[in-house]
Structure formats: structure tokens, C-alpha cells
Amino acid sequence: MPEPLPAEDFIARMRSLKDRYWHDHPFHLRLHAGELEPRELRLWAANRWYYQRRIPQKDAAILANCPDLDVRRRWRERIVWHDGTHQGEGGAENWLRLAEAVGLTREEVLDERHVLPGTRFAVDAYVTFARARPWVEAVASGLTEMFSGALMARRLADMRSHYPWIAEEGFAYFTSRLEVVSDEGKSTLDIVVRNCPTLERQEAAIAALEFKCDVLRSILDTVDYYARKSP
Numbered sequence: 001m002p003e004p005l006p007a008e009d010f011i012a013r014m015r016s017l018k019d020r021y022w023h024d025h026p027f028h029l030r031l032h033a034g035e036l037e038p039r040e041l042r043l044w045a046a047n048r049w050y051y052q053r054r055i056p057q058k059d060a061a062i063l064a065n066c067p068d069l070d071v072r073r074r075w076r077e078r079i080v081w082h083d084g085t086h087q088g089e090g091g092a093e094n095w096l097r098l099a100e101a102v103g104l105t106r107e108e109v110l111d112e113r114h115v116l117p118g119t120r121f122a123v124d125a126y127v128t129f130a131r132a133r134p135w136v137e138a139v140a141s142g143l144t145e146m147f148s149g150a151l152m153a154r155r156l157a158d159m160r161s162h163y164p165w166i167a168e169e170g171f172a173y174f175t176s177r178l179e180v181v182s183d184e185g186k187s188t189l190d191i192v193v194r195n196c197p198t199l200e201r202q203e204a205a206i207a208a209l210e211f212k213c214d215v216l217r218s219i220l221d222t223v224d225y226y227a228r229k230s231p
């Protein structure tokens, strides 16, 4: 049987997938350059809502499949972060505030009338992956968060400067996410490395992260296509 990769090489393989991440997707580049019309930002916020609202369900699937108490303890914090503990709190609520700040009503976000079929297919594929695959692969698929901190910091700065009409309250999602994201990346990586003792499992974890990068890019492909097409 082939030997597993040394941990550093395994980590390096996962980090090298940054090129496949969505930071340089044409839609993000237009967002960062201040080139988006308000209606394009609204389409983006309404579609990202679908991703945000499905993430706690994806995390619940991981909890359901994971027999490791220590991992479950850490993982359930993610659900609490997104859902909050009380009405009016949590990451999802903050995303709704961003959507309102770009000009959407809460109602039109919550009824998902702007969610495009491609977004739904991509995000649902992510949730299904977490339900159907071994839990460590689903955890590995969340490792895009290793790449997300720098992107979110840049997005926050660029949105503040290029879209000054967006009220500061709208950015609470990014400011609060940035506080948790770097730490999460490290502990998630640790869980994946410890729970992939064979080359086969390591390769499966790498494939899971590739899949997730493709999920994210697919969301923006569909948003970008319709954003450019609409009047």
C-alpha cells in the first residue's frame, strides 16, 4: 500500500488549491474594482443568501455523521455562529442586513425569488456532499475558509471605498466573520490532517476541497451571467 504523504506535503497540496478558489472570479474582480451596478450587487447578495442559509444545514449534516465527540463540540459552534442563539442575532441575520443595505427588502431575500437555478444546484450539491460523504471529507470541503480571510478583508475595504452608499451596518457580516475565520482555518486543518491517516483518505480530502472550490465558482458563474444579461 502506498505511504501517506507527510503532513506538510498534504497541507501544501491543499493550500495549493488556492488557484482554484473564487477570489479571482470575474464577478469578484468587478466587485472589487467598484464596477458593479446596484442591481448587480443586489443579485449577488440575494444569491449568497442561499449559500449562507444552507451552511448551518451542511454543518448539521457533518455533526450527524461524525462520531468524534471533540470534533462535534467544536463543530456545533459553527451552527451557533450562523444561526445565533436569539432572534435578531447570528451570521444569517447579518447577511440579511447586508442585503437590506444594498437595497433589497428582507421579504424578497427570504422568499428566495432572486435565487438562480445555478446557485441552488451548486449550493444543494454542497449540502448533499456533506450528507453523503464521510464526515472528514465534508470537513475538508470547508477548508476554503483558509483562503477566505484575505478575500473578505479585501472585499470589505473595496466595498467601503467604491460603494459609499452602502451603510456601515451592512458590513457587520464581514467584520464579525473576519474575527472567527483565521482561527477556524487552523483548527479545521488540524482535524483533517489527524483524520486522514492513509493516502487514499488524503486524496479524498484534496478532492473534496477541489469540489468545494468548484461549488463556489459555479455560484458566481451563474450570478455573473445573469448580472451582465439583465437590463
Ligand SMILES: O=C(O)c1cc(C(=O)O)c2c(n1)C(=O)C(=O)c1cc(C(=O)O)[nH]c1-2
Pocket (backbone or CB within 6 Å): 055, 091, 141, 142, 143, 144, 145, 147, 148, 151, 152, 177, 216
Ligand atoms: O465571503 C466569502 O468569500 C466566503 C467564502 C467562504 C468559503 O470560502 O467557503 C465562506 C464564507 N465567505 C462565509 O462567510 C462563511 O460563513 C462560510 C462557511 C463556509 C463553509 O464552507 O462552511 N464557507 C464560508
